[in-house]
Amino acid sequence: MTFSKLRPLPRLVSHLRPLGRMLQVHNDASSHVVRPDWHTITDGRWNKGLSFTIEERQRLGVHGLWPCSTRNMEEQLYAVGINFQARKDNISKFTYINSLSQRHQRLFYRFLRDYTEAVLPVIYTPTVGEIITSFGLHFKYPDGLYITIFDRGHIRDVLTNWKAKHVRAMCVTDGGRVLGLGDMGANGMGISIGKIALYTALAGVPPDQLLPVCLDVGTDNEELLGDPLYVGARIKRVRGAEYEDFVNEFMEAAVDTFGTDTFIHHEDFATPDAIKFLKKYQYSYCCFNDDVQGTGATGLAGMLNVERVTKRKLQDMVFLFAGAGSAALGIANMLLTALKSRGLTSEEAASKIYLFDQNGLVTCASEKIEAQARKFAKPMDPIKDLAAAVDHLKPSILLGATGVGALFSEQVLRSLAKHQERPAVFALSNPTNRTECTAEQAYNFTEGRVLFCSGSPFPPVVFNGKRFTPAQANNCLVFPGIALGAICARARFLPDDVYSEVAVTLAKSTSEERLAAGSLYPAIKEAHSLALDVGVTVCQYLFENGLSNIYPVPKDVCEFVQKTQYRLVYESALPPTWPYPDFPACQGKDCKAKPLL
Numbered sequence: 001m002t003f004s005k006l007r008p009l010p011r012l013v014s015h016l017r018p019l020g021r022m023l024q025v026h027n028d029a030s031s032h033v034v035r036p037d038w039h040t041i042t043d044g045r046w047n048k049g050l051s052f053t054i055e056e057r058q059r060l061g062v063h064g065l066w067p068c069s070t071r072n073m074e075e076q077l078y079a080v081g082i083n084f085q086a087r088k089d090n091i092s093k094f095t096y097i098n099s100l101s102q103r104h105q106r107l108f109y110r111f112l113r114d115y116t117e118a119v120l121p122v123i124y125t126p127t128v129g130e131i132i133t134s135f136g137l138h139f140k141y142p143d144g145l146y147i148t149i150f151d152r153g154h155i156r157d158v159l160t161n162w163k164a165k166h167v168r169a170m171c172v173t174d175g176g177r178v179l180g181l182g183d184m185g186a187n188g189m190g191i192s193i194g195k196i197a198l199y200t201a202l203a204g205v206p207p208d209q210l211l212p213v214c215l216d217v218g219t220d221n222e223e224l225l226g227d228p229l230y231v232g233a234r235i236k237r238v239r240g241a242e243y244e245d246f247v248n249e250f251m252e253a254a255v256d257t258f259g260t261d262t263f264i265h266h267e268d269f270a271t272p273d274a275i276k277f278l279k280k281y282q283y284s285y286c287c288f289n290d291d292v293q294g295t296g297a298t299g300l301a302g303m304l305n306v307e308r309v310t311k312r313k314l315q316d317m318v319f320l321f322a323g324a325g326s327a328a329l330g331i332a333n334m335l336l337t338a339l340k341s342r343g344l345t346s347e348e349a350a351s352k353i354y355l356f357d358q359n360g361l362v363t364c365a366s367e368k369i370e371a372q373a374r375k376f377a378k379p380m381d382p383i384k385d386l387a388a389a390v391d392h393l394k395p396s397i398l399l400g401a402t403g404v405g406a407l408f409s410e411q412v413l414r415s416l417a418k419h420q421e422r423p424a425v426f427a428l429s430n431p432t433n434r435t436e437c438t439a440e441q442a443y444n445f446t447e448g449r450v451l452f453c454s455g456s457p458f459p460p461v462v463f464n465g466k467r468f469t470p471a472q473a474n475n476c477l478v479f480p481g482i483a484l485g486a487i488c489a490r491a492r493f494l495p496d497d498v499y500s501e502v503a504v505t506l507a508k509s510t511s512e513e514r515l516a517a518g519s520l521y522p523a524i525k526e527a528h529s530l531a532l533d534v535g536v537t538v539c540q541y542l543f544e545n546g547l548s549n550i551y552p553v554p555k556d557v558c559e560f561v562q563k564t565q566y567r568l569v570y571e572s573a574l575p576p577t578w579p580y581p582d583f584p585a586c587q588g589k590d591c592k593a594k595p596l597l
């Protein structure tokens with residue numbers, strides 16, 4: 001039967017209203033015809049593409065706008081996969097996938113969830129680094145809120161302009177130090193958007209509860225200021241009291257607008273600001289600094305797994321950290337707590353952790369070091385050269401969080417391997433060209449004995465006929481789950497101990513098989529099940545410690561968390577109670593009912 005022979009549909013317009021935006025109608029002033037709105041198919045939040053059943057198309061008034069075939073989610077994913085693979089470089093893949101996120105949101109998240117290993121390097125590090133560098137060129141849609149220093153005094157008004165009204169979490173950056181790229185000004189929005197996408201794809205936080213924010217306070221990056229395509233405020237970075245008051249107004253406006261238990265994720269602020277704001281806000285807001293706390297939990301988890309592989313206790317190891325910024329300090333402090341929990345005093349624990357910054361080994365004589373780094377300063381002569389420091393200290397674990405590519409030279413790695421049977425190298429800097437060493441270099445210069453992990457992904461390496469799979473050590477293994485847990489529990493604030501619990505969960509999630517293959521972390525393709533585990537850990541901790549605003553405490557926390565998650569399957573586009581008994585609502589592609597045919 002042809003579609004022209006279909007029975008005419010009743011006028012549905014008034015009955016479509018309860019479905020909200022998807023089915024909104026509007027009056028076409030020129031023709032005075034009332035018709036279903038094209039938002040059904042043009043708003044990516046509702047669009048199902050070819051997965052709208054024939055019945056849905058007719059009832060929504062979009063019949064004829066699609067070819068007659070229908071596809072289920074798997075068929076749609078197949079088509080996306082073919083399109084994705086057809087793009088030969090990562091920027092083209094990014095452009096394609098980004099446009100998918102705009103026009104077909106659920107499919108985008110499902111693709112990212114099901115093919116995390118292939119898609120993560122495109123929407124996150126390393127490609128996001130390239131996107132951020134040329135953000136003005138790629139800017140297309142309002143994917144987040146830009147709050148500029150000129151908005152002082154009415155930040156709350158700007159927040160209310162956001163399209164969703166039930167925001168539960170935001171990722172905010174001021175672009176002060178984005179990945180290892182330095183001051184990226186308003187281009188930093190790229191990292192907020194990338195991180196927020198992982199909240200949904202990995203942890204299942206519904207996208208309409210999320211808000212990426214860029215606090216644009218100018219930039220000291222001359223290249224950006226001179227770039228005709230730069231989209232941010234062309235002023236020098238505002239600092240001091242004016243800047244701090246601005247951030248303070250933002251924090252107050254955020255909870256005033258969206259609630260006191262809004263999860264506020266600080267990302268890629270320059271280290272002094274990151275540490276200052278964390279100290280200031282940690283217990284008065286539900287505030288989380290990913291570079292300090294998320295990286296801290298991630299780094300500690302990897303070290304717990306070095307312990308599992310080498311059978312050497314952490315308290316018997318020596319740690320050398322290249323870098324003394326947010327990331328290195330976040331990990332060093334978590335490690336310190338872990339060592340103390342094993343009976344070491346603060347001084348004993350700190351004596352095992354060495355920091356090495358741009359000026360060399362951090363000693364008691366070092367000048368201009370973060371207050372947080374001072375406890376790791378050693379009463380010894382300065383060492384300016386990293387290879388010499390490695391030779392002298394013979395660390396069990398060498399960690400890099402400097403943003404300086406190729407810092408771990410052949411000499412550094414060989415020296416490390418000379419003193420340790422199974423040395424561990426954490427090359428955490430992002431994106432790939434800022435990594436302290438590549439996986440290949442790490443395996444080659446340690447005769448394949450290294451336990452290697454990196455912030456950005458590397459493909460497997462074959463050395464002496466043996467295949468090694470380097471693990472990705474990135475805070476994306478934890479931040480989506482931390483957000484999920486905090487949101488579900490409606491946490492008032494997040495104490496440091498919660499991150500120690502997260503580190504243990506992450507370490508335990510690494511299978512013995514992975515460890516045997518030298519991988520210190522779970523595979524990236526496991527990131528979404530890991531996010532649930534982390535979310536449950538966080539939620540449970542908050543319930544047990546009376547830090548949740550939810551009462552009574554749910555009996556089954558895992559089920560409680562899962563119930564909140566965004567569903568990566570298509571829902572029916574028709575009202576739950578269909579008002580036309582003669583036209584039963586279709587239940588999907590395989591529906592046997594043939595009301596219209």
Ligand SMILES: NC(=O)C1=CN([C@@H]2O[C@H](COP(=O)(O)OP(=O)(O)OC[C@H]3O[C@@H](n4cnc5c(N)ncnc54)[C@H](OP(=O)(O)O)[C@@H]3O)[C@@H](O)[C@H]2O)C=CC1
Nearest residue numbers: 179180271324325326327357358402403429430455474475
């Ligand atoms: N894998 C992951 O999950 C994460 C990775 N990172 C990465 O870590 C890197 C650093 O981030 P963050 O800590 O916030 O940045 P910062 O800029 O605050 O810190 C960088 C640190 O590296 C030091 N440094 C710079 N050059 C050298 C050098 N030649 N030798 C030794 N040390 C040097 C700096 O010393 P000085 O102070 O003297 O200049 C500073 O202490 C970035 O590349 C980021 O992408 C960050 C968070 C998470």
Ligand SMILES: CC(=O)C(=O)O
Nearest residue numbers: 179180291430474475
């Ligand atoms: C991963 C991350 O947060 C960073 O490189 O800054």
Ligand SMILES: [Mg+2]
Nearest residue numbers: 179267268291
């Ligand atoms: Mg970061």
